[in-house]
Amino acid sequence: MGAWRSKALAIAVTAAGLGSLMLATARAEDTIPPRQSWSFSGPFGVYDRGQLQRGFKVYREVCGNCHSLKLVSFRDLGDPTGPGFTPAQVAAIAADYKVTDGPNDQGEMFERPGRPADHFPPRYPNDQAARAALGVAPPDMSVLAKARGYERGFPWFIFDVFTQYQEEGVDYITALLQGYEEAPQGVNLPQGAYYNKYFPGHAIAMPQPLATNGQVEYTDGTPADLQHYSQDVSAFLMWTAEPTLVRRKRLGLQVMIVLIVLAGLLYFTKKQVWSQVGGHA
């Protein structure tokens, strides 16, 4: 058919033109975050409970000193598809945090130990306070894994639709935590900035948070090194950002099966109905 030839030609001409542009903009290979293997990727993905619990420990002992998690509630930590802490553990974790409540009968705000229904309290009362203490306001981490990523570029973004690659954010965070280096010669960093090869622009205000082995104690036999810290805390942040991921994918499978079976039945019904008319259709 002429149509297909002309269509192919038109697309080829455009593709050739755009292709030359894409080559010019290809990003330097070594700043692309390496792909990690995650338990929660793909259509059957589930969170690894042990990994999330370790990741939470890293958050609590390291990241949480500066970064808030204000959209997440303590009770969420008991989610069986997530970290799966027992109710007693959740209550104990919550009680470790001081939560501002009130006003009381005297009209005063007061502090009390956290309860499972509370959100994680903010680390600083406001961004200005954080900036005064740290120089910059650290971003809230609740949905950080969905708020970060890197550009996949053509043609990868098309392949991603079929491979369901959705983990740019966690891959980026994992890489960033391991991406601190000496600044290469000739690179002048602004005051108070550190060199990170995965950070856009390379000058990051956050000092290297995880450096030494054993900085956070692991009790389940997982090697307590930078690579595992980075992966575990990234997985934990994926869970805080997308706590319904497992339920979503599980329901998705059921919906897909129903739709595919229904489509098959409808296809044969349609064939049967139209067979009385004849001709193509």
Added chain:
Amino acid sequence: MNGHSLYQPQSGFMKWLEARLPIWSLVHSSFIAYPTPRNLNYWWTFGGILSVLLVIQIVTGVVLAMHYTPHVDYAFDSVDAIMRDVNFGWLLRYVHAVGASMFFFAAYIHLFRGLYYGSYKAPREVLWILGVIILLLMIATGFMGYVLPWGQMSFWAATVITNLFSAIPVFGQAIVTWLWGGYSVGNPTLNRFYSLHYLLPFVILGVVVLHVWALHVVGQNNPTGVEPKSQQDTVPFTPYATIKDTFLMVCFFILFAWFVFYMPNYLGHPDNYVQANPSVTPTHIVPEWYYLPFYAILRAIPNKLLGVVMLVSAIAILAFVPWLDTSRVRSATYRPLYKQFFWIFVAVCIGLGWLGSKPAEGSYVLWARVLTAWYFFHFLIILPALGLWERPRPLPTSITEAVLGPKGGAPVARGAAAPERRG
């Protein structure tokens, strides 16, 4: 067009109702007996898909509105709370967000199908223009909906797009201030966008009713572009079109579900998970994918006012296509040259979309200008000129001939063509 069967109420109640409000005979003549060309291909099912998508958007939207807080301090957190704490809130929100993309995807297929088969030609000009109005309303609705989660892209998209009005001479800045309800995008802006985002879908629904009404007056076009001439050329809507539409609709829902359940954030931008911050401008402000071709056209023009004029023209020009296309033949199937230019045009639109996602610098701008020029060249020069130059291939004398060949005019079994069925 000749009808197949007229509705005859059978039961006592239906006779009683028919005499007072003939609503069932309206449904019957519109969705059961309505004669559809027998040669419609699957590209014709997108109208039905779009109707269902509109209903899905309205239903999920109404429920989301029950949980959403339209305030600059709470909007972002309330959307997140929907995802975490509302029962199946994540499903509602992802269906609504992905649904917007699916809506535009289906609408663009529907639009290109119309362009390919000449569905805008007499007597379908009003039907076509109503479609262009729906597209305009969709663009406005989608844009305002994107602002509501109050992420970084929401805020900056609102800033960039409302600022376009400042290009209007003399009154520009006053209009922008009026749109914002203040001197910058802020809480009044968010509130009015929320109000309008709730209102416009019902306006769309109203125009869709007119669109379907117009369709049922002039009848559907078909892949040959030859009007049905006899009862043989058509089949009743039910069961033929209903079963075919339902089949493809379910296939479309497989695609829809793929994105909702497995990659709900693929079509969005990570920056929109960062709460709006007027003092931090994102490195690249990009709209949703379905606006990218228009965004590329806007940025291709160095002059702001002219850029806005071109952006608006790019959509408005569609309304004039019935008169820009001078060919007497509707379907590209019989127009060898138009067929090639059509596919070049499709490639140009995809190219513009890709360029819209890139920063406006260097060779991207040059390419965006070339493709923008082609976009308008296609409508203003190619369409009028082709009708005069092109030698169309001979048309079939009837739809039946096109389907069954010159000798295949065997009459369709009466029972198949007009089932005397009560709904």
